Amino acid sequence: MSEVIGIGASPKRKEDARFVRGRGTYVADIKRPDMLVGAFLRSPHAHAYLKSVDVSDALAAPGVVAVYTGEDLKKDNVGGLPVGWGISGKDGNPMKEPPHPPIAVGKVRYVGDAVAFVVAETTDQAEAAAELIRVDYDVLPAVVGVVDALRAGAPAVYDDIEDNLCCDWDLGDAAAVEAAFREAAHVASVELVNNRLIGNPLEPRAAIGEYNFATGQYTLWTTSQFPHVVRLLMGEFVLHIPQHKLRVVAPDVGGGFGVKQFHYAEEAIVTWAAGKLGRPVKWVARRSEGFISDAHGRDHVTEAELAVDENGKFLAMRVKTLANMGAYLSTFGPNIPTNLYAPLLSGVYRIPAIYCEVKCVFTNTVPVDAYRGAGRPEATFVVERLVDLAAREMGIDKIDIRRRNMIPKEAYPYQTPVIVEYDSGDPMGCLDRAEELADVAGFEARRAEAAARGKFRGLGVSTYVEACGLAPSRLAIGLGARSGLYESATVRVHPSGAVTVLIGTHNHGQGHETTFAQIVSQQLGVPFQDIDIVFGDTDRVQHGLGTYGSRSLVVGGAALSRAGDKVILKGRKIAAHQLEASVDDIIFENGEFSVAGTDRKKTFKEIAGSAYVPGNYPLETLEPGLEEQAYYDPINFTYPGGAHFAEIEIDPDTGIVTLERYTAVDDVGTIINPMIVEGQLHGGIVQGIGQALFEHGVYDQSSGQLLSGSFMDYCMPRADNMPQIVLEPHSTPCAHTPMGVKGCGECGTIGSPAAVMSAVVDALKPLGVSHVDMPATPNHIWNIIRNSRAQIAAE
Amino acid sequence: MEIGFTLNGRHVEVSCKPSTLLSDLIREQLSLTGTHVGCDTSQCGACVVHLNGDSVKSCTVLAVAADDGEVRTVEGLCAVDGTLHPMQQAFHENHGLQCGFCTPGMLMSAIDLVKHIPDPTEAEIREWLEGNICRCTGYQNIVKSIIAGAAAMRTAS
Ligand code: FES
Ligand code: FES
Numbered sequence: 001m002s003e004v005i006g007i008g009a010s011p012k013r014k015e016d017a018r019f020v021r022g023r024g025t026y027v028a029d030i031k032r033p034d035m036l037v038g039a040f041l042r043s044p045h046a047h048a049y050l051k052s053v054d055v056s057d058a059l060a061a062p063g064v065v066a067v068y069t070g071e072d073l074k075k076d077n078v079g080g081l082p083v084g085w086g087i088s089g090k091d092g093n094p095m096k097e098p099p100h101p102p103i104a105v106g107k108v109r110y111v112g113d114a115v116a117f118v119v120a121e122t123t124d125q126a127e128a129a130a131e132l133i134r135v136d137y138d139v140l141p142a143v144v145g146v147v148d149a150l151r152a153g154a155p156a157v158y159d160d161i162e163d164n165l166c167c168d169w170d171l172g173d174a175a176a177v178e179a180a181f182r183e184a185a186h187v188a189s190v191e192l193v194n195n196r197l198i199g200n201p202l203e204p205r206a207a208i209g210e211y212n213f214a215t216g217q218y219t220l221w222t223t224s225q226f227p228h229v230v231r232l233l234m235g236e237f238v239l240h241i242p243q244h245k246l247r248v249v250a251p252d253v254g255g256g257f258g259v260k261q262f263h264y265a266e267e268a269i270v271t272w273a274a275g276k277l278g279r280p281v282k283w284v285a286r287r288s289e290g291f292i293s294d295a296h297g298r299d300h301v302t303e304a305e306l307a308v309d310e311n312g313k314f315l316a317m318r319v320k321t322l323a324n325m326g327a328y329l330s331t332f333g334p335n336i337p338t339n340l341y342a343p344l345l346s347g348v349y350r351i352p353a354i355y356c357e358v359k360c361v362f363t364n365t366v367p368v369d370a371y372r373g374a375g376r377p378e379a380t381f382v383v384e385r386l387v388d389l390a391a392r393e394m395g396i397d398k399i400d401i402r403r404r405n406m407i408p409k410e411a412y413p414y415q416t417p418v419i420v421e422y423d424s425g426d427p428m429g430c431l432d433r434a435e436e437l438a439d440v441a442g443f444e445a446r447r448a449e450a451a452a453r454g455k456f457r458g459l460g461v462s463t464y465v466e467a468c469g470l471a472p473s474r475l476a477i478g479l480g481a482r483s484g485l486y487e488s489a490t491v492r493v494h495p496s497g498a499v500t501v502l503i504g505t506h507n508h509g510q511g512h513e514t515t516f517a518q519i520v521s522q523q524l525g526v527p528f529q530d531i532d533i534v535f536g537d538t539d540r541v542q543h544g545l546g547t548y549g550s551r552s553l554v555v556g557g558a559a560l561s562r563a564g565d566k567v568i569l570k571g572r573k574i575a576a577h578q579l580e581a582s583v584d585d586i587i588f589e590n591g592e593f594s595v596a597g598t599d600r601k602k603t604f605k606e607i608a609g610s611a612y613v614p615g616n617y618p619l620e621t622l623e624p625g626l627e628e629q630a631y632y633d634p635i636n637f638t639y640p641g642g643a644h645f646a647e648i649e650i651d652p653d654t655g656i657v658t659l660e661r662y663t664a665v666d667d668v669g670t671i672i673n674p675m676i677v678e679g680q681l682h683g684g685i686v687q688g689i690g691q692a693l694f695e696h697g698v699y700d701q702s703s704g705q706l707l708s709g710s711f712m713d714y715c716m717p718r719a720d721n722m723p724q725i726v727l728e729p730h731s732t733p734c735a736h737t738p739m740g741v742k743g744c745g746e747c748g749t750i751g752s753p754a755a756v757m758s759a760v761v762d763a764l765k766p767l768g769v770s771h772v773d774m775p776a777t778p779n780h781i782w783n784i785i786r787n788s789r790a791q792i793a794a795e
Numbered sequence: 796m797e798i799g800f801t802l803n804g805r806h807v808e809v810s811c812k813p814s815t816l817l818s819d820l821i822r823e824q825l826s827l828t829g830t831h832v833g834c835d836t837s838q839c840g841a842c843v844v845h846l847n848g849d850s851v852k853s854c855t856v857l858a859v860a861a862d863d864g865e866v867r868t869v870e871g872l873c874a875v876d877g878t879l880h881p882m883q884q885a886f887h888e889n890h891g892l893q894c895g896f897c898t899p900g901m902l903m904s905a906i907d908l909v910k911h912i913p914d915p916t917e918a919e920i921r922e923w924l925e926g927n928i929c930r931c932t933g934y935q936n937i938v939k940s941i942i943a944g945a946a947a948m949r950t951a952s
Contacts, residue, residue, distance in 0.1 A: 012887055019895030020883040020902065022829015022869030029828035202833045202841060202896040202930045254831070254896030255930050287834040509894030509931045679890050679936060686933030711838035711928070719924035719934040724917075748933075 004591065006522030007739065010675035014513040014533075024252040027206040027221050032280035035208070036065055038270060039126035039283070041116040041133050042292060043108035046142035046364040046704020047155060050106055050115065050135065057132040058118055063125030066277060067133065068117045068269070070103035078102060078272055081263060081328070082237040084229070085335035086480045087167055087360075095167035095360065098158050100328040102238065102265035108137070109157055109327035110364050111705055112292025117269050119281055142364040142704035146301050146322035149363045157327055157362040164362045166325050167334060171342040172355035172418055177307075180316030180353045184307035188390035194378045195774045196299035196324070196697035197690075198714055199371045201508075203254020204285040205294060207267045209274035216245050220271045224250040225261040225506050226546020229483070231538050233263040233331070239272055246271075250536040253508035257687070258370035259294050260508070261548040262331035266293075291709040296697050297371025299324035300337060300378050306351075306386040312396045314405050316353040317345060319382060325360050326367035333369045334360050339479045340375030340467070340549075346416035347383040348427035348463045348641055349405040354417045364704045370548065372687055373466070373749040380464040384754035388761065389770060398758070399435060402463055403428065413735070420467055422639045423735040427463055430665045430730045431643040434461075437726055438645035438663035446647070456650040457660075458763025462754035465641035468743045469554030473633050486633035487551070488543045489560040491520065491567050493626040495612040497605030498530040504544010505556035506536050509683075510745060511676040512552060516560055518672055519739070523564040525591020525604055542629065550743030553672065554638050558738045562630035570626060571607045577618040578602055578610065638734045638742040642666035644685075644755040650763045655782025657693055657760060663726045664751060669734040669742030677744050681727055684748020690717040691749075692756035696775050715777075768792065798862040802827075803871030811858045818842045818853035820861075821868060829869040829899050833928065840927030843900035844868045850907035852926070869899035872906075881947035882906050882940075891940030893931035900927050905941045909948050917942065 005011045018024050055067040080099040088094050103114045116133050120126035141155040148154055149164040157164055181187065208221040218241050224230050227248040235246045253260060266283050273281045285293065301322045307315040323337030342356035387405075391398040407414045409426040416422065443459045450457035470476070471485040490502040499520055507513055517531040534540055544556075572586040575593035579586070579600050587596050594601035610617055611626040647661040664685060671677050694715035698707045708714040733740025753774060760776045761769060767788035772781070799808040802825065811820055821830050821844065832854055833841035842854040845867040872880040879887065882905050892898040901924070908915055908923045915923070920941045921934070929937060 013890065015895070016887040016892060019892055019898050020869075020879065020886050021873055021877070022827070022899045024829075024895050026828070026831070026896065028832070029822075031826075200930060201894070202839060202928060203831070203894070204833065252895065254833075255894040257930070287836065287839075511893070675890050679893060679932060682933035682935045683893060683931045684933075687930075710836045711834050712836050716928050716930070717933075718928065719938065720921040722921075722934050725933065725935055 003527055004521045004525055005518055005528035007518060007670070007672050009518065010673050011514060011518065011528060013511050014517065015507070015511065026203055026252050026254055027208060027223050028284045030208060030221055032208060032210055035280040035282055036119050036121060036277065037123045037126050037282050038117055038119045038273065039123065039130050040114050041118065041130040043104065043111060043113040043115050045108060045137050045139050046111050046144065047140040048108050048137035049140065050104060050108060051138050052136045053116060054134040055116060057134070058129040061125065061129040061132055063121040064118060064129045066119045066273065068103065068273065070101050070105035073103055073272065074101065074105055078268065079238045081265060082233050083329045083333065084233065084331045084482055086482060087169055087334045087338050089168045090170045095334050096161050097329060098161065102268050110366055112366055113327065114265060117273065119273055119277065144363050144365050144699040144701060144704050146324050146361045146363065149361045150322065150359065157364055161362065166329065166360040166362055168359050169338045170355070170357045173353055174355045176353040177316045177318050177355040181307045181318065184315055185310035186308045186390065186394050187305050188308065188386050188393055189305040190385050190389055190771055191303050192382070192385060192771065193773045194298045194300040194302065194381060195691065197297040197371055197695050198291055198697045199257045199259035199294060199297055200716065201255030201257055201259055204287055204290045205260065205264065205266065206284040207270045208280055208282040209270035210280040211275040211278060213278055217247065218245060218271055218275065219247045219249065220267055221249045221251065222267050223253050223260050225253065225256040225508060225548055227506065227536055227538050228504060228544045229546055230263050230267060234268050234271065238268045247539045250506055253506065256508045257372040258297065258374055258548060261546065262295055262369055288710050291714070292366060292706055295330045295367050295369035296326065297368065298378060299368050302382055304382045304386055306390050308390050308394065312394055312401050312404050314349055314351045317351050317386070319345060319356040321358045323358055323360050324365065324368050325362055326365045327362060328367050330367035330369035333367060335480065336370050336375045337378065341379050343419045344376050344379035344465065344467060345383060345418055347380065348407055348425070348465050350407055352417065365699055372684065373746045376466040376746065377688065377750045377753055380462065380750050381754050384462045384758065385771065388758050392770065399461055402431060420637060422465065423636055424732045425465065425639055425641050425667060426730065426732050427641055427643065430641065430667055431463060433728060433730055434643040434645055434663055434665040437665065437728060438661065440645065450649055454652065456652060456763040456766065458648050458759040458761070460646040460755045460757065460759025460762055461643065462751050462758060463643045464751045465639050466746060466750050467637035467639060468550035468746060469634055469638035469737065470549030470551045471637060472635055484633065485545060486631050487545055487555040487559045488629060488631045489556060489563045490542065490627060490629040491563040493567060493608045495609050497526060497608040499524065499526050501531065501533045501560060502541045503533060503535050503556050503560060504541055504546065505552035506547040508547070510547065510552060510680065511673065515553060515672045515676060516557065519557055519560055520564060523561060524567065550745040553741050554737055554743045555632055555634055557741060558634065559630050559632035561738045562632055563628045566628035566630060567626060570628065571604065573622055574607050574611060574617060575602045578616055635736050638669065638737060640666065640668045640742040640744060640747050642747060642751055644751040646755040646759040648756065648759040648763060650781060652785050655778035655785060657776050657781060659689060659723045659756065662723050664748070665728050665730045666747050667730050667732055668744040668747060669731055670740035671729060671731060672741065678727055680744045681748045682725055684746060685725055685752045686717050686722055688749040688752025689722065689756055692753040692774050693776050796859060798859055800861040800863060801865040803867055813859060815858040816854055817856040817858045817861055820858040821853060827868050827870050831896055831899055833896065838928065840900040840904060841897050843903040843927070845903055845907065850904050869902055872902065881951055882944035885944030885947055886940040889936050889940040889943055891932065891937045897927060897929040901929065901937055905944060908941065909945045913945065913949055915941070915945055
């Protein structure tokens with residue numbers, strides 16, 4: 001394929017070549033010379049004072065090189081894990097931000113909190129020695145749920161934070177909302193739970209620290225979505241290593257979904273231990289360890305109301321959410337249920353007034369942070385449940401009520417009452433097409449046919465919008481971000497004309513090596529096969545902020561195209577000199593620099609060569625070489641959106657929900673590689689279906705033990721419970737990103753839980769059920785059916 | 796213990812403990828890291844290899860079980876010159892992988908499926924993959940890949 005492959009084509013992925021051969025390099029695959037292995041002792045209690053930690057037996061065990069406790073780290077001036085985004089409450093006071101020591105000091109606060117780290121010659125030895133550590137715990141009562149944690153007299157996760165309240169935050173115009181509610185013809189209200197999820201990328205987290213005494217250089221290999229940010233957070237705040245003496249490498253990473261976009265304690269501990277011991281130290285999480293140490297997602301309890309006028313038009317929305325932070329603030333923890341949640345509550349609708357209050361609450365559970373969609377699926381679920389309920393209670397068709405309230409295409413840009421301004425979109429177009437593709441017209445016949453077989457069939461719909469492409473730095477910093485959110489890319493043109501791109505985003509399944517190469521191939525006219533994308537190594541890529549929030553193409557891709565523009569500009573100067581024309585007369589098209597209106601031209605390859613062999617070259621005014629870097633800071637978020645339909649069947653005898661059809665029409669803006677976008681949507685939709693039907697991070701209320709702590713107890717979506725998904729794009733280009741792209745990584749996960757639950761509730765409508773909490777497991781549904789039938793019988 | 800077996804067509808002799816898992820032997824001692832470990836409860840299937848021609852979860856098999864036997868890992872699927880096995884090619888062409896972590900296990904399971912059912916239906920494929928978790932793809936393109944890979948394997952044989 002020695003050809004240009006540009007935007008809109010679906011070349012097969014470059015990265016596949018190594019993955020299908022088993023030749024990827026994941027952190028767990030790496031061995032460093034003389035490497036040691038570490039294992040953690042983690043707290044079996046949800047809440048306890050650490051009276052003493054006696055490591056003497058462990059230290060004497062075979063193969064053990066060192067055992068470290070929280071006190072050891074503290075003595076060595078190791079800092080706590082920093083929070084990357086601070087928020088302030090209604091009263092203007094900053095959130096409570098208690099210290100987060102990498103290994104617990106004085107108190108453990110969740111099952112899984114690290115108590116000690118054992119370093120030994122082999123994994124077996126480290127794990128065996130960890131068992132020999134004697135810990136004297138003074139066990140305290142624990143609290144795991146947000147409602148319980150706020151009750152008077154609840155166990156205090158922090159001795160000095162009496163009410164377990166991290167922050168009482170709000171957004172919107174409370175007075176306007178009150179006024180609108182007074183005018184309402186109807187108020188729909190719902191109390192709902194957004195279930196705790198455990199992201200479980202298939203590759204468990206892992207880290208290797210290394211230190212070179214001779215140069216003072218540290219290296220950390222880690223399963224991270226953002227190595228540069230880890231370098232910043234860990235280097236500056238935790239280990240106090242100057243940036244130029246710390247290299248962070250995130251090689252092939254086996255899925256992230258947000259779970260790997262935080263700076264984790266283990267990264268700092270292996271790096272620090274390597275410095276102490278002068279030998280590389282490796283740690284690889286076992287899956288069961290991941291369950292109790294990877295940040296979890298969601299976990300909201302919400303009360304919401306929608307005021308509607310007599311014509312079914314929305315007047316105002318009021319939302320109160322309690323969001324679980326877990327025991328410590330993870331890197332972006334407080335930002336997710338606030339800034340990434342409340343601004344999305346307008347959905348794709350005109351809702352003149354919105355007021356949202358969020359209480360961020362500490363509990364004795366694993367820290368909670370972003371998981372694919374992060375805040376936006378939670379917002380969509382609230383909005384769409386309310387809309388469904390309003391429709392039903394007012395006797396309006398649920399698709400019709402959406403149409404009545406949708407923002408029409410012509411009304412964009414649209415300023416919502418909750419900060420964000422949507423630049424572009426066509427929700428009606430998405431809904432119309434999805435309705436057609438889902439054969440909504442034929443649904444009642446399918447429902448009747450199912451009923452004849454004794455099954456309940458339901459049709460669900462959701463529409464959504466998300467804010468992604470994180471993020472405009474000025475806006476984000478105004479909202480509490482402690483870093484910029486731009487991206488950087490370097491286009492390195494080699495003397496042969498081949499290109500290496502160095503980019504600050506991270507590819508862990510998204511296909512960037514392919515998509516970004518397409519952008520460069522089209523822009524510079526360089527054959528697709530002559531372009532390589534480099535990422536994930538702070539020593540190779542100058543700066544970057546990584547991959548999360550559907551930002552890679554939107555922000556990174558924009559930086560890349562800006563860098564490409566600079567290359568072209570320099571190429572035009574070289575060409576102008578060689579073709580004896582003015583720069584303004586040089587045009588660049590299809591990989592050739594030519595003098596406008598003539599046939600005098602130079603190929604990109606010729607120009608690249610002469611940049612490095614500058615015989616005929618304007619050396620007086622231009623440096624040799626052809627490499628350009630660009631930064632891009634977006635001017636707004638991007639707002640992908642869409643409409644999804646789910647059709648399910650329930651077997652009333654077993655409570656099993658079977659997903660029969662799934663249809664999604666999404667607006668992700670300009671599509672670079674349709675094949676990859678489809679793949680992202682498939683994966684995202686299935687993760688959302690997982691939330692709706694299967695996945696649930698469950699804690700025992702009194703002991704604080706994680707009950708769903710393995711793949712035996714935490715139900716992951718499997719091949720046999722997923723339907724074929726019908727997809728179609730309906731793109732409106734983004735108005736402000738260079739290529740019109742909007743991002744697609746999270747769409748599926750945002751749209752699908754609401755669609756599936758809409759279908760479940762629809763199926764149970766004959767029994768008078770108006771709301772079902774996720775996940776709709778057989779047990780849950782069977783109980784609902786039984787109770788509803790009993791109630792009907794009693795009436 | 797000393798054990799010997801054929802690994803991707805060549806004979807290897809190694810010493811291991813009676814408790815060593817086949818996955819650890821392959822990854823740690825023999826440095827073939829294409830076989831992945833995604834769980835500790837025998838649920839995810841990232842570790843699937845062929846032992847004496849059948850797919851097994853190598854995290855759940857003792858290394859000694861391979862003694863005198865034949866083991867094939869994902870690294871042994873393609874030709875020496877890198878030419879892909881038809882199933883690998885099908886995964887590539889149908890975008891059957893994203894992060895690649897489940898892929899080795901998916902490939903090994905899929906090839907074993909085709910051995911048992913040369914022309915599997917979508918339902919049969921989905922059922923066969925009960926023991927293989929993929930967190931990225933939603934399975935749709937994996938199923939598509941296996942249908943294509945099975946067809947290519949039938950043509951090749
Ligand atoms: S590692 Fe073998 S099944 Fe998960
Ligand atoms: S491709 Fe990532 S787990 Fe399957």
